[in-house]
Amino acid sequence: MNLKIKKILSKKDKTKIVSLTAYSESIAKILDKFCDIILVGDSMANVLYGHNNTHKITLDNIIQHTLSVQKSIKKSLLVVDMPKGTYSNPKKALKNASLIMKKTKCDAIKLESNKVNFNIIKILVKKKIPVMGHIGYTPQFKKKFKLEGVNKKESDNLLREAKLIEKAGAFSIVLECVTPDAAKLITKNIKIPTIGIGASLFCDGQILVTDDMLGLSGFYPKFVKKYSDLNRIIEKAVKKYTRDVILHNFPKKKHHLNGTKLR
Numbered sequence: 001m002n003l004k005i006k007k008i009l010s011k012k013d014k015t016k017i018v019s020l021t022a023y024s025e026s027i028a029k030i031l032d033k034f035c036d037i038i039l040v041g042d043s044m045a046n047v048l049y050g051h052n053n054t055h056k057i058t059l060d061n062i063i064q065h066t067l068s069v070q071k072s073i074k075k076s077l078l079v080v081d082m083p084k085g086t087y088s089n090p091k092k093a094l095k096n097a098s099l100i101m102k103k104t105k106c107d108a109i110k111l112e113s114n115k116v117n118f119n120i121i122k123i124l125v126k127k128k129i130p131v132m133g134h135i136g137y138t139p140q141f142k143k144k145f146k147l148e149g150v151n152k153k154e155s156d157n158l159l160r161e162a163k164l165i166e167k168a169g170a171f172s173i174v175l176e177c178v179t180p181d182a183a184k185l186i187t188k189n190i191k192i193p194t195i196g197i198g199a200s201l202f203c204d205g206q207i208l209v210t211d212d213m214l215g216l217s218g219f220y221p222k223f224v225k226k227y228s229d230l231n232r233i234i235e236k237a238v239k240k241y242t243r244d245v246i247l248h249n250f251p252k253k254k255h256h257l258n259g260t261k262l263r
Contacts, residue, residue, distance in 0.1 A: 001130075002108075004076075004107050005077065005107065005108065005171050007036070008077055008171065009171060009192070011193060011204065012192070016204065016206070017036045017193055017206070018034060018035050018036050018037070018205065019035060019037035019038070019039060019195055019205055019208075020035050020039070020207065020208060020209075021038070021039045021041040021043055021047075021207070021209050022039070022040060022069045022210060023044045023048055023068070024068050025068045025069060025072045026072075027069075028068075028069040028071075028072040029072035031076065031210065032072055032073050032075060032076045037076060037079055038073060038077070039079045039080075039081065040066045040069050040078070040106075041209065042054040042057045042062065042081040042139075043081075043209045045057045046217070046219065047211045047216075047217050049061075054083075054139045055084045055140065057083045057084070059086055059100070062080060062082075062100065063099070063100060063103050066080050066106055067104055070105060070106065077108065078107045078108075079107065079110050079132050080100055080108070080109050080110065081109075081110050082096060082109050082111045087117065090119060090120050093111075093120045098127070101129055107130065108129075108130035108131065108132055108171070109124070109130070109131060109132070110132040110133075110134055110174065111131065111132075111134065112134040112138035112139070112140045113165060114138070121165060121168035121170055122168040125170070126169070130171055131169065132172050133165035133166075133172070134173065134174040134176065135161050135165070135178075136175050137176045137177035137198075138176070145177070146177070147198075148177060148178045148182065149182025149185075154182070155182040158175075158185075159182075159186050162190050162194075163190060166191065166192050171192055171193075172192050173186075173193075173194055174195045174196075174207065175196050175197070176197045177197070177198040177199065177223070178196075178199045179200070183199040183200045184200070187202055193205060197223065198221065209224075212226075213225065213227050214226075214227065214228045215227075215229040215231055215232070216230040
């Protein structure tokens, strides 16, 4: 087993797991100093490409961004989302997951549960491809964004789903938009770590979309804490640059290249 995955497993019930998303080398370089897990998420569809959902991200998109992120990773576990439609059956899942692993040298892949693809996880794990699961709100399969596990029946169903994912061989599981009671129930009753997003502090770790956390994406559901306001910071910088260009204050004569290298 990958040593990084062993480290994640060892944190269960001991130390909280810190996770964020990255789509570029520059961001990954910063995150790698602090994160246990970096996810190249299909959320890039919304954050980078302006789509209303995650459905249009392709395998090539994911691979290219992961190649960029991978350049800066030294200590974090690098996990890659499998895009919608790339694991619709076992044969396709194995082919595409193998391609991602081979081309990007990532540590694991993540796939969302549709309550029937447990066998796909089992097949991938058998082929030495580590898998992170994902239950609750699963954007690739559910159109309506809503809290899950609001009653005992829903919580029990989520727990059953989590146990089947664990049994299939996944090393961890994302719980997205589930109630605190459901998150607590699942985390206490499975042996693999749970990573929450909008799923309370009862999970073994947390993940957010970095652009949401930094105030850059414009998408701020209740479960996101905005730790910065980069939109405002960037806007002020661009405004200053615009003024300097118009007023002939940039570039200064001393800034001329005079044959020197750009960097």
